[in-house]
Amino acid sequence: MRRTQLPGGLRVVTEHVPSVHSASVGVWVGVGSRDEGRSVAGAAHFLEHLLFKATPSRTAVQIAQEMDAVGGELNAFTSREHTCYYAHVLDSDLALAVDMVADVVLRGRCLADDVEVERDVVLEEIAMRDDDPEDTLGDVFLSAMFGEHPVGRPVIGSVDSVSAMTRAQLHSFHVRRYTPDRMVVAVAGNVDHDEVVGLVREHFGRHLVRGQSPVPPRRGAGRVPGRPTLQVIRRDAEQTHLSMGVRTPGRHWEHRWALSVLNTALGGGLSSRLFQQIRETRGLAYSVYSTVDTFADSGALSIYAGCQPERFDEVVRVTTDVLSDVARDGLTADECRIAKGSLRGGLVLGLEDSASRMHRIGRSELNHGEHRSIAETLDRIDAVTVEEVNAVARQLLTRPFGAAVLGPVRAKRSLPRPLQTIAG
Structure with missing residues (x-):
């Protein structure tokens, strides 16, 4: 590069x-x-x-x-x-x-x-x-x-x-x-x-203006005001859709790699805890996953699931139970090992063409002003410990949750109790 x-x-x-x-x-x-x-x-x-x-x-x-x-x-x-x-x-x-x-x-x-x-x-x-x-x-x-x-x-x-x-x-x-x-x-x-x-x-x-080149502008860290909330979109549909999650630090956070491992173990693949508990064990939903959005000054770890309305209460219960269990007891060494392997493989396989490599170096320059080789990135993933991941889980998964629900919902008071708690 x-x-x-x-x-x-x-x-x-x-x-x-x-x-x-x-x-x-x-x-x-x-x-x-x-x-x-x-x-x-x-x-x-x-x-x-x-x-x-x-x-x-x-x-x-x-x-x-x-x-x-x-x-x-x-x-x-x-x-x-x-x-x-x-x-x-x-x-x-x-x-x-x-x-x-x-x-x-x-x-x-x-x-x-x-x-x-x-x-x-x-x-x-x-x-x-x-x-x-x-x-x-x-x-x-x-x-x-x-x-x-x-x-x-x-x-x-x-x-x-x-x-x-x-x-x-x-x-x-x-x-x-x-x-x-x-x-x-x-x-x-x-x-x-x-x-x-x-x-x-x-x-x-x-x-290309001659003279001294300005320092490329970089977004500073800021504070997001207020608390996450619950938002409900009432719509006649065959499924009820849920997204719930917590705020995270921004993309410059020193524990961002541990957050990636946590996200992958929670809902990033077929062996993830949410996929196994909600789809494989109970058959409650076809689509269930977690994801991380990161910005300069904040971010969000979120879980998505879509299910039939009569199964919605149980999906919410299982989801919140999984998050509570991970916050309290942490992930196992095997879960972290599998998540790290998934991240490593996904990174390398995702860079098999010139377009993906262009996106990687462009985003890295714009967001960080520096570049890490693929080998260095793999080393950084390998360096994440189970203890660091579980410390991140305790820190983030005990924060106030926010949520959005879309589907044939009658009223907020009819929602499962964990969502009513968000609504206050």
């Missing part, structure tokens, strides 16, 4: 993977939905859509045709803390990929007519989210966990905010937020670092 910082603070990171015949190019921008004011909720995601509609040199059709003509992929995604625009192409088409991604990110035009067309597309995406109980529940859960804090808002925004957003607001968001010091160009595959830097210099041009 090699790194170069260019004038204006733009960082270029590459990883040479000689065994592939592809190149993945990503422009990572340290701007996401948590950087929006409430009146423009969803602006980062709306802008991500809009920049593909037209540049000074390409129409939307031309953008699509040029990428299709080389069999490549051009796309983007927005999260709460960053936005990524990326292309995946043959290594021989590296120059085209850098050109096109830079063209979209830097010179997308935000035309008024395109705003109206894409507004309808985003509203359709919100409707699609609302039709998917699991997606809806994910947004509701983070709202229950973080309340008015910006990470508690949906990345996609709301119908009201997207409907009211103007071209001027989106253009201003683009100009003010998409600055070189907030950007990382990450490239992985059969590529040469010096060639990549030359292409970036060529296509970023006037955006």
Whole structure:
């Protein structure tokens, strides 16, 4: 892995993977939905859509045709803390990929007519989210966990905010937020670092301001106010869906690797405690798992399960019993050993292609400003002890829980007692 910082603070990171015949190019921008004011909720995601509609040199059709003509992929995604625009192409088409991604990110035009067309597309995406109980529940859960804090808002925004957003607001968001010091160009595959830097210099041009490069901005640690809550979405459906969990420290926490082991052992695989207790032993649910969301200043460890309404009380009871048992008695050495093996295998197998490696180095540079080799990461996982994992379990699983429920729920008072406790 090699790194170069260019004038204006733009960082270029590459990883040479000689065994592939592809190149993945990503422009990572340290701007996401948590950087929006409430009146423009969803602006980062709306802008991500809009920049593909037209540049000074390409129409939307031309953008699509040029990428299709080389069999490549051009796309983007927005999260709460960053936005990524990326292309995946043959290594021989590296120059085209850098050109096109830079063209979209830097010179997308935000035309008024395109705003109206894409507004309808985003509203359709919100409707699609609302039709998917699991997606809806994910947004509701983070709202229950973080309340008015910006990470508690949906990345996609709301119908009201997207409907009211103007071209001027989106253009201003683009100009003010998409600055070189907030950007990382990450490239992985059969590529040469010096060639990549030359292409970036060529296509970023006037955006590379001469003079002293600013220090890349980094989000500081903050405090999330208030306590987690219970939120209920009443909906006629065949299943009742549950997400419940606790707040965690942010991604810079010294025990984050132990948290990963805890999460994996709780609900990260087929042998995990929740999967075995809820699905395999009792047959209460088809889908049950745990996950960790981490941000700069906070995070959440959450459990999801979807079940038939008549089984919901028992699913809640078994889930809370498992969490109480782990908080009190901890995980076994075997559970930690299996979880660590799962993490190691998942890491290595997940980096078999250039796209996954590009995502790894881009996210690492943007979030941490440093890079750990795969071997170093594996060593860090190996170094986690059962005692550290169980100390993290005691610390986190005794915190106040938050929860979100979606389904045919009559009233909060009809919910199982552990959820009523959250509701106060």
